[in-house]
Each structure stands twice: as C-alpha cells, then as structure tokens.
Amino acid sequence: MLAFARLSKRSFSSKLSYMHYVGRTPLVHRNVGQQLDIAVEKYGNREAIVSRDEGKRLTFNTLRDQVDRLAVGFVKIGLERGDRVGIWAPNYLHWYLTMLAASRAGLVSVGINPAFQGPEVLYCLNKVGIKALVAPETFKSQNYYNILETIDPNLKSCDPGRIKSDKFPSLRSLIIDSKTNHSGAFTFDDLLGMSSDVESVQKNLSTIQPDFPCNIQFTSGTTGSPKAAVLTHNNIVNNGLVIGQRNEYENQIVCNQNPLFHVFGVIISIMACVSKGATLVLPTAGYNPEQTLKTIVEEKCTMIHGTPTMYVDLIKKQQELKLPMDTVKIAVTGGAPCPPTLYEDIKKVFGLERVKTIYGLTETTCCIFQSLPKESEDHMKTTVGHLHDHVEVKIVDDKGDMVPFGERGELMVRGYCNMYEYFGDEDKTKEVKQKDGWLKTGDQFVLREDGYGVIVGRLKEMVIRGGENIFPKEIEDFLSLHPDIVEVNVIGVPDERMGEELCAFIRLKEGSSLDSEALKKYCKGKIAHFKIPKHIRIVDAFPKTASGKVQKFKLREIYDKS
Numbered sequence: 324m325l326a327f328a329r330l331s332k333r334s335f336s337s338k339l340s341y342m343h344y345v346g347r348t349p350l351v352h353r354n355v356g357q358q359l360d361i362a363v364e365k366y367g368n369r370e371a372i373v374s375r376d377e378g379k380r381l382t383f384n385t386l387r388d389q390v391d392r393l394a395v396g397f398v399k400i401g402l403e404r405g406d407r408v409g410i411w412a413p414n415y416l417h418w419y420l421t422m423l424a425a426s427r428a429g430l431v432s433v434g435i436n437p438a439f440q441g442p443e444v445l446y447c448l449n450k451v452g453i454k455a456l457v458a459p460e461t462f463k464s465q466n467y468y469n470i471l472e473t474i475d476p477n478l479k480s481c482d483p484g485r486i487k488s489d490k491f492p493s494l495r496s497l498i499i500d501s502k503t504n505h506s507g508a509f510t511f512d513d514l515l516g517m518s519s520d521v522e523s524v525q526k527n528l529s530t531i532q533p534d535f536p537c538n539i540q541f542t543s544g545t546t547g548s549p550k551a552a553v554l555t556h557n558n559i560v561n562n563g564l565v566i567g568q569r570n571e572y573e574n575q576i577v578c579n580q581n582p583l584f585h586v587f588g589v590i591i592s593i594m595a596c597v598s599k600g601a602t603l604v605l606p607t608a609g610y611n612p613e614q615t616l617k618t619i620v621e622e623k624c625t626m627i628h629g630t631p632t633m634y635v636d637l638i639k640k641q642q643e644l645k646l647p648m649d650t651v652k653i654a655v656t657g658g659a660p661c662p663p664t665l666y667e668d669i670k671k672v673f674g675l676e677r678v679k680t681i682y683g684l685t686e687t688t689c690c691i692f693q694s695l696p697k698e699s700e701d702h703m704k705t706t707v708g709h710l711h712d713h714v715e716v717k718i719v720d721d722k723g724d725m726v727p728f729g730e731r732g733e734l735m736v737r738g739y740c741n742m743y744e745y746f747g748d749e750d751k752t753k754e755v756k757q758k759d760g761w762l763k764t765g766d767q768f769v770l771r772e773d774g775y776g777v778i779v780g781r782l783k784e785m786v787i788r789g790g791e792n793i794f795p796k797e798i799e800d801f802l803s804l805h806p807d808i809v810e811v812n813v814i815g816v817p818d819e820r821m822g823e824e825l826c827a828f829i830r831l832k833e834g835s836s837l838d839s840e841a842l843k844k845y846c847k848g849k850i851a852h853f854k855i856p857k858h859i860r861i862v863d864a865f866p867k868t869a870s871g872k873v874q875k876f877k878l879r880e881i882y883d884k885s
Contacts, residue, residue: 339717339725340732340770346712350739351564354531354556356427356524358563359597363387366600373604374416375618381416383600386423391521393424396514398523400484400496402455404429404531407493407539409453410584411435411444413462413608417500417511418583419593421457422538426556427524429531433539433551434584437462437609438851441470445491451539451551451746452493457511460501462608468505471497481507533557536743540586542685542792549797551746554586558688561739563594565712569693570626570655570679572599578606578624578651580615580633581790587658590689591681592628601626612640623650627673630658630790631665632821638672648673657681657690658790659822660778663704682707682778684764686755688740691716692776706775714738717761718770731779734768735761784875786815786823791853793825798854802827805845807835812865813856814878826858828878830865837861860885 362371367384374380381389397408408425410432412418425432435447448456458467472478475490484496486507500511537556541549566572572595579592596603606618615637618624629637634656641648653676654669666678679694680703693708702709710716717725718732726732737760744752755763765785769777786793795813802811810830815823831837839859846855866877 338727338772340728340730341715341717341725342710342770342774343715344710344712344774346565348564348568348712350561350713352533352557353560354426354528354533354535355423355537355559355594356528356531358560358594359383359387359390359423359427360528362597362600369600370602371597372416372419373602373622374414374419375604375606375614375622376608377416379416386420388521389420389515390423390427391524392515392517392519393420394428394524395520396517397424397428397430397455399517400455400509400514402428402430402496405431405536406454407431407433407451409433409435409448409456411437411439411447411456411458411467412500412584413437413459414579414583414588414605415459415500415608416605417457417459419603419605422583422589422593426537427528427531429527429535431536431539431553433541434589435541436584436851437465437582438853440848440850441474442849443851444470445474446549447541448491448494450541450549453491454493455496455498456494457498457500460499460503460505468497468499468508479506483507483509483513531556533560538589539746540589540685550748550751552685553743553746554688555743558740558742559590559594560598561713562590562688562690562711563598566591566595566681566690566693567599567601569696569711570595571653571696572596572601572626575599575601575626575653576604576622576624576650577601577626577628578604578615578619578622580606580610580627580629580637581658582610585658585790586683586685586689587628587630587790591655591657612636613644616641616644616646619648619651620646625650626653626655627651628655631656631661632659632789634661634665634669635820638668641672652676653679655679655681657683659787660707666704678703680706680708682776683740684766686742686762687736687764688742691736691740702775706771706777708776709774710776711740714740716770716776718768728770728772731767731769734764734766734770734776736764737761784814786825788815788818788823788825788853789821793854795825798825798827798850798856801846801850801854802829802842802856805837805842807832807837810865812873812875812878814875814882816858816879816882818857824858825854825856826860826878826882827856828860828862828865828881830862858882 363383371383371386422432475488497508533556538554540552581587606615682692683690715737741762767779798813816826818824866874
C-alpha cells in the first residue's frame with residue numbers, strides 16, 4: 324500500500340518506466356550545521372559518537388561544543404567560506420569532527436582514501452585546491468607527514484599555516500592529530516584550543532545557504548582520472564533524513580564498518596545518524612571483523628553497517644567466535660550487489676529482524692533506492708529497494724527513449740539528490756548531468772511498477788572490489804610505466820569474498836619475465852593496495868576489433884578457461 328500511496332499521477336498515465344515517488348514528508352531547506360542544532364535540542368544528552376580505538380565518547384551536547392571550537396580554529400588559521408579542507412585519515416574521531424566543523428564554518432570537506440600514496444594524494448590536493456589538510460600521524464604502515472615531506476622536503480622549513488610549495492600550491496595548513504609537534508604543521512589540539520568564541524559560529528550559521536557546496540567525493544571515471552563530485556548541504560541533509568526514516572534509526576546504536584571518506588560513511592552513517600539522534604559507533608580505525616563483533620556485544624549495538632564483503636567476513640568470524648548477538652536487530656548493506664544467499668546468511672547468523680539494502684551513486688548523494696521499513700523477503704532478496712522520496716527515475720534505451728516497465732535500460736535520475744557538479748570539470752559534468760536535470764548513471768537497470776528496482780549490470784567497465792569502485796584504465800595507465808610491459812589490459816573477475824578482483828593481462832617485452840609477486844612489489848607504495856591486481860596473465864597478443872579496440876569480454880573468456 325505504502326509503495327503506491329504517494330506515487331505521482333504521471334506514474335499511472337503510462338506503462339513506460341518513469342516514476343516519481345513524492346514521499347511522506349516534504350523536503351527541508353537547511354544546512355548541515357542547522358541539522359546538528361536540531362539534533363542537539365532533541366537528543367542533547369544522548370551519545371552521538373563512540374570511537375572505540377581512541378576510547379572517546381561524545382554526547383550531542385559535547386559534540387557540538389567540540390565541532391564549534393574546531394570551526395573557530397579553522398577560521399583562525401585563515402580559512403574562508405568555500406575553502407576546501409581535506410581529511411586524509413581512517414575512521415578516527417577527528418574525521419567525524421572535521422567534517423561537521425567544516426560544514427558549520429561554511430567550508431567544504433574533502434574525503435581522501437587513507438590508503439592513498441604520494442602521487443594519489445597529490446592529485447587530490449591539487450585537483451580541488453585543498454587549502455588545509457587534516458591527517459593522523461600514522462596508521463598501519465602509513466606515515467602521513469613523511470609522505471607529504473617526501474613530495475616536498477621544504478615542508479619542514481615552513482611555519483604552521485604558511486605552507487608554500489610548488490608541488491601543492493593551494494595548501495597552506497597541515498593539521499596532524501598527534502601529541503608530537505611536526506615542523507610546518509599544527510596539532511589537532513592546537514585548533515581546538517585556539518578560541519572559546521563558539522558563539523561566532525552560531526551567528527554565521529544562518530548565512531550558509533543550503534545550496535552551497537558542503538562535501539567533495541572523489542569518484543573515478545571511464546578515463547581513469549578521479550573526478551570530484553561536489554555535494555551540497557541540501558543534498559546531504561535531505562538524503563540523510565530519508566535514510567534515517569527508511570532505516571528506522573530512531574534510538575539505534577549503529578556499528579559502522581564502512582570508511583568515513585566514502586559517501587556511505589558521510590551520508591548513511593554520519594548524516595542519517597545525526598538526523599535521527601542515533602549513536603554512531605566506530606569499532607576500529609581500520610577494518611577488523613573480530614573487533615567489530617566484540618564492539619557489537621560490548622556497546623550493545625542494535626544496527627550494523629557494511630558492504631557485502633564485510634558481511635562475508637563478519638559471518639565467517641562469528642561462526643568461529645559464536646558471540647552473543649542479543650541486541651542487534653537490523654543490518655544495512657550497500658556499496659555492491661548482495662547475493663540472495665548472503666542476505667539469508669546475514670539474517671540467520673546474527674538472528675536479525677531485518678536486512679536492508681541500499682542503491683545509489685556518489686553523484687546522487689548516495690541513496691536513490693532503499694528498503695522500506697516493512698517489506699517482503701522477496702523484495703529484500705531480489706531488488707535494491709524502493710525508489711527514494713522526492714526522486715524521479717526513468718529507464719532509457721541507447722537512443723534515450725524510455726522503455727516499458729520491466730525492461731532493462733540505463734537508469735536516469737532527477738531530483739534534489741543530484742550532485743552540484745564535478746569540481747573544475749564542466750565537460751565531464753555535462754556528460755552525465757543534462758540540461759533538463761536528468762543524470763545518467765551508466766548502470767543497466769530494471770524498474771518495476773511497484774517502485775522497486777533491480778540492477779542488471781554496469782554499462783561502464785567499473786570493477787567493484789569489496790565496495791571499492793575501481794576503473795581499469797587508471798591501473799592500466801600505471802602498469803604501462805613498468806619497463807618490461809609493452810601493453811596491459813585490466814578486467815574484473817569473480818571472487819567469492821570480494822565480489823570482484825582485478826586481473827591484469829600483460830604483453831611483455833621480448834625476453835622479459837614477470838610474475839604476480841614481482842608485479843605486487845612494483846605497485847606497493849605507489850598505488851592504493853586495493854588497486855593492485857590479484858591475478859596476472861601473460862599473453863602474446865590481445866583480441867581486438869577491426870578498428871583496433873581490445874575485446875575485453877574475450878579476456879574474461881580466457882580467464883575462465885585458465
């Protein structure tokens with residue numbers, strides 16, 4: 324009944340696959356900072372964030388105080404409205420605080436994958452003109468300060484807030500979350516202690532328009548160069564509100580496994596929890612299934628967030644540990660397609676009431692399809708959820724004409740959720756965002772008359788490895804720099820745990836040799852670990868069309884036979 328209750332009249336005027344789901348409540352027009360104020364008023368003494376690795380816990384009241392002190396600190400070091408603040412870090416408390424503080428100061432937060440190496444982070448810094456960068460001192464094998472110093476050794480001779488570098492010309496301030504002072508950098512505590520004048524943040528909050536940019540997400544494209552999707556306060560607040568309502572976040576204690584730099588972390592985990600006063604629990608700074616399970620028990624978590632790959636690992640570890648899962652009732656999965664058997668396993672192993680699915684893109688502020696509060700097992704297993712509130716979709720063929728319900732085609736989206744633009748990339752923006760407001764997803768999709776959607780495949784060559792989006796050309800361009808490689812093509816191949824893995828097909832120079840271990844050694848420290856191909860196949864030639872294009876589907880056939 325609910326699925327049909329608020330569909331627009333136009334949805335019933337044709338059997339063509341167009342639909343507009345109006346939703347139960349109207350859109351709001353407020354910024355992220357104002358949404359936090361509402362949460363403080365309603366849930367002030369409730370815990371907002373728990374960082375288990377750091378042993379830190381903040382209520383909504385203390386959270387806002389910390390956020391506003393940090394916002395004042397950003398202004399004190401010279402940041403102005405619209406400036407970009409990079410967050411190059413795993414799931415530490417300073418990530419969460421920085422994202423919200425930037426929003427309340429009128430700045431734009433930029434999430435950077437903590438696994439990125441020097442060339443990758445340098446690209447991010449310069450692509451969007453990051454003026455301040457927040458990072459921990461170290462995480463695992465990463466020493467963030469040393470990586471930047473390697474890019475430009477002159478960093479050590481700069482004063483804090485006065486960085487001048489030809490390598491990263493926009494960067495002025497580096498903020499390291501450490502008790503140790505580093506040359507040319509502030510400590511995170513420095514910024515928190517610069518002023519107690521938090522009233523100034525509140526005074527300026529009403530001047531931050533909801534349509535202003537708020538967050539930038541890096542997302543690769545078919546060219547292999549990461550694009551920077553700009554999301555507004557309006558995008559983030561409203562998507563978070565709908566997610567919070569659909570996922571029944573009220574009074575939940577949410578254990579989040581996902582990286583905060585991803586749109587899943589920013590919208591589904593941070594913003595949706597804020598919108599409904601849910602407690603967000605970070606079990607570890609990095610991914611660790613055993614610690615996640617122990618955190619669920621010790622914190623009495625009622626909800627889990629994760630990608631399908633994470634749930635595969637979590638199930639395996641739970642079957643080994645057999646911990647009591649008495650409090651957790653709901654699991655939310657997204658980031659990659661989830662097989663029906665995995666849904667069943669998640670529900671059975673953890674004794675859950677519901678497993679919820681989401682589907683969306685970075686360019687659509689995360690969710691555009693999502694489970695309804697109450698739906699059948701069939702809906703849960705065979706679809707990616709119901710169309711989101713206040714969103715229009717249609718399915719078109721390769722000519723741009725709508726196809727009937729139930730037929731496959733490319734999914735197009737229009738609504739408040741669509742990104743503002745790709746930063747500094749007008750041509751790329753026009754490729755996906757049309758003048759009439761429709762955004763091309765590049766995904767092959769089926770829309771049902773009941774408002775539920777089914778993803779069929781990807782029109783692009785993107786590989787989804789454990790929830791990470793990887794585009795082969797970026798890897799191909801990198802591997803082609805190897806002195807022994809003449810030609811390389813990368814494809815995604817099935818993997819039981821990760822969903823997909825990378826396989827590099829390589830043609831070598833005559834007399835050269837290369838194996839998987841040697842290739843991984845070459846890649847280490849130069850590209851993120853998840854971009855390093857797991858498999859390698861040496862070939863004498865590539866199957867090509869008459870026009871010289873490599874037929875990648877034949878490479879998949881070669882892999883299947885090997």
